[in-house]
Amino acid sequence: MTTAIDRSRPPVPGPAPSVRFPECRSVRLAGGLAMRTIEHPGPPVATFLLTMPVGSVSDPAGETGLAALTADLLDEGTETQSAVELHTALDRIGARLGIQVGPDSTTVALTTLSRHAGAGLALLAAIVARPRFDPADVERVRELRRSRVRQLRTVSGAVADRVWLETLYPTHPYGHLGIGTDASLAGMTAARVAQFHAEAYQLGSATLIAAGALTHAAFLEAAERAFAEVVVRPAVDAVVVDPTQLAPPGPPSARLILVDRPGAVQSELRVGHVAVARSTPDYHALRVLNMVLGGQFTSRLNRCLREEKGYTYGVQTAFDCRRAPGPFAMQGSIQAGATAEAVREVLEQMAAIGGSRPVTPAELGLARDALTRGFARGYETAGQVARGVAQLVRHGLPDDYYDRFVPIVEAVDERAVTAAATAHLHADRAVVVVVGPADQIAADLATLDLGDVTRVEA
Numbered sequence: 001m002t003t004a005i006d007r008s009r010p011p012v013p014g015p016a017p018s019v020r021f022p023e024c025r026s027v028r029l030a031g032g033l034a035m036r037t038i039e040h041p042g043p044p045v046a047t048f049l050l051t052m053p054v055g056s057v058s059d060p061a062g063e064t065g066l067a068a069l070t071a072d073l074l075d076e077g078t079e080t081q082s083a084v085e086l087h088t089a090l091d092r093i094g095a096r097l098g099i100q101v102g103p104d105s106t107t108v109a110l111t112t113l114s115r116h117a118g119a120g121l122a123l124l125a126a127i128v129a130r131p132r133f134d135p136a137d138v139e140r141v142r143e144l145r146r147s148r149v150r151q152l153r154t155v156s157g158a159v160a161d162r163v164w165l166e167t168l169y170p171t172h173p174y175g176h177l178g179i180g181t182d183a184s185l186a187g188m189t190a191a192r193v194a195q196f197h198a199e200a201y202q203l204g205s206a207t208l209i210a211a212g213a214l215t216h217a218a219f220l221e222a223a224e225r226a227f228a229e230v231v232v233r234p235a236v237d238a239v240v241v242d243p244t245q246l247a248p249p250g251p252p253s254a255r256l257i258l259v260d261r262p263g264a265v266q267s268e269l270r271v272g273h274v275a276v277a278r279s280t281p282d283y284h285a286l287r288v289l290n291m292v293l294g295g296q297f298t299s300r301l302n303r304c305l306r307e308e309k310g311y312t313y314g315v316q317t318a319f320d321c322r323r324a325p326g327p328f329a330m331q332g333s334i335q336a337g338a339t340a341e342a343v344r345e346v347l348e349q350m351a352a353i354g355g356s357r358p359v360t361p362a363e364l365g366l367a368r369d370a371l372t373r374g375f376a377r378g379y380e381t382a383g384q385v386a387r388g389v390a391q392l393v394r395h396g397l398p399d400d401y402y403d404r405f406v407p408i409v410e411a412v413d414e415r416a417v418t419a420a421a422t423a424h425l426h427a428d429r430a431v432v433v434v435v436g437p438a439d440q441i442a443a444d445l446a447t448l449d450l451g452d453v454t455r456v457e458a
Helices: 066-072 083-092 114-129 135-152 156-168 182-186 190-200 216-226 283-295 300-308 336-352 361-372 375-379 382-395 401-410 414-424 438-445
Strands: 024-028 034-039 045-052 096-101 106-113 207-212 256-260 266-274 315-319 327-335 431-436
Touching (some): 034 216, 034 382, 045 382, 066 096, 114 207, 207 382, 283 401, 300 327, 300 336, 327 336, 375 401
Parallel strands (some): 256 431
Antiparallel strands (some): 045 106, 266 327
């Protein structure tokens, strides 16, 4: 007998699934390299991440982009292999290599079949510790990056991002994009890249993360062989910048910035301010707050600016919680004629969520569900698990952080969200960057009570 199903209403969702993150063991290789291993049964693959606390924040003055250029050149060959030979060796074991440079760290990742773990780790060790830095390769990659920088001047979103950081952090190392500038890249030589690598890209402060279909012991044995001849020494303190030791950023260079984009039918918009570091105690309340304000499709700002007013295809907000205070930003593309009205709405919503319009129970439930119900899906593969552990390392989080994430978020209440909004959302200090048609929007922007409109070249 079949039980009747009421299809007139959606089923009531059950509780969020509990999450048990795989056991992560911390060891140190004989040579001194820190390592974390995670057994992840499933497909016969293994992912290795080598993460180092050197990012674009460590770019020397006048040499923005040096950290990212150095990382970009790691796969251009090793001391014993040309770039072609290196990538042939990677292809031979079915390996996928990825290199990512953020503000606070650099991560080199390699995924391969678990039976090739030893060969993959040996290649990873050579890539990171013994790169080639051939002058011809350095010149070619440098010129490609310079060309990319020039191209980005025509991309409104990239221009907005660059001007946004320069305005929020005028004298702070966070105040530039990792790619650098045409002028800063122009003077970088193979000798300078090799020097920076020797001083900063060292393994004394690095962590090797291994996750996949091998045992802890097998990972450790393979790593000991691969890194046996790698000298593990500390990076030069004067070169690698610790963001947590930096002085707070000063006041922004302006509050209302306009970059002219003649004839554009949309304005690229950034609104926000310097916010908090990842170590803030109310991090989880901030995550819920952001989901309500602009972190998902059903958020207040997206509903207002897209669904009700039709100004945009969509906007989003985010707290970029770095090791030092990162920015809170609303970003989106807005119909040019509605630019000033959209800015006014964003500022009003920022102020209201911590005051006249606190989060409602319905909004709270939707935001918590968005963060918790799909949380387990973010750690299904070995690569996802390895990247999760890299976050633990980068921010000094406890090993059981992911086990506790769901219950902590579910415990966030209306009062906690309001307190987070009051503490960390400041519409009265917000900076606005607009990339759009000045002849159409400048007069309206001047009515926003944000001071004079500052013009900036793209």
